[in-house]
Amino acid sequence: MRRGIRFIIPAIALLVILAMSGCGVSHKTPEGVVESLIKGYVKGEEKKVKDCYEQKKDTEESLQTEITATMKYFEAHNVSELKLGECDTLSEDKDYSYVYILYNLVLENEQEYPCVSTYMVEKKEKKYYVLPPSKITDDMRKQAAEDYAKFMTTDSYKAYTKAYNTFIKKNPGYEDKIASKLS
Template sequence: MSVFKKGVLLILTASVMIIFLGSCSKGVKNKSPEDVVKSLILSYQEQDTQAVKECYGVEKEDVQEDIQKEMDYNMRLFKAYQAENIEFEKSDSLGKSGESRLIYVWFTYKTEKKEKGQKCPVLSFYYVNKKDKTYYVVPAKDVTEEMGKYSRYAYEKFMNTKTYKNYQEDLKKFQEENPSYKEELDKRFGQLVKGDQ
């Protein structure tokens, strides 16, 4: 799967298998599931490692290797976007698996190169847990098989909504107007990975 599909369709380390990711420093809001998901995305955009850790609820402990890899991947991906800013279009809950709530967020960004001035749409899914009236994003390593099954069910149902269809229309338009963007994004991401090795 290309970086474009991982990043633009779903910012997930393994979106096809529906393994979902799943206070405070400046900008981190965690009083609602939607707020903490938006804070995570903005923290990646700002390359703010401490804020990302707070969104995962691990700011006061050593970050486990799996979580660190997840953070590193998304830091590189957002850097590869070369986004000037991020605008949130819509975010809502798709229900719960156990005590974990599945949240989707649709956001757009304009790249620094402003490909035809068109905003690139991104759709992301995250599990969120609540602890002591505070919400945290669930790291991918903590997503259970049961949560994965619910994710597939919720995603299939979500695909029939107007929100998803509107997102697909915007994505198709962006791809048609910027046919080389996918390859450029893959190249930038690859260079960032090589640079960190």
């Protein structure tokens, strides 16, 4: 009996460690923090989202408003699963990266709603954080617009657009339905 307990306790400890390691935010890469942000939003994990923005305490009012609205947006879709696709850096400049992420929201009826999002990410002391809109300068916005225009010519973006248009044709009025849930 004692021998069995010696093996069970370390096994349980290992399971707990493995379970907890998947729950945090990845600040190791710009892409990692963006993926963590999307996962946090979809799962409704406000603490995780705030950690991605480095705003765990004393969250800026405008950012809190955005977080709340974005969480309601994802909630309105009744997502059963999140399928992450490509996530890569469109541009980098010293301590900043402009990152895109493609993902699908798997809906209750098993259809996949294609999405694309972009975020400005800042490197601070070897960790990456998503920049809140209030910290994005006009120069950053201008550069991001140029980078996004280039991104729109890529095969990745074209594939996203094709998938999105196909979804909308199969589900006319879907976005209106989501908008009505939010109003």
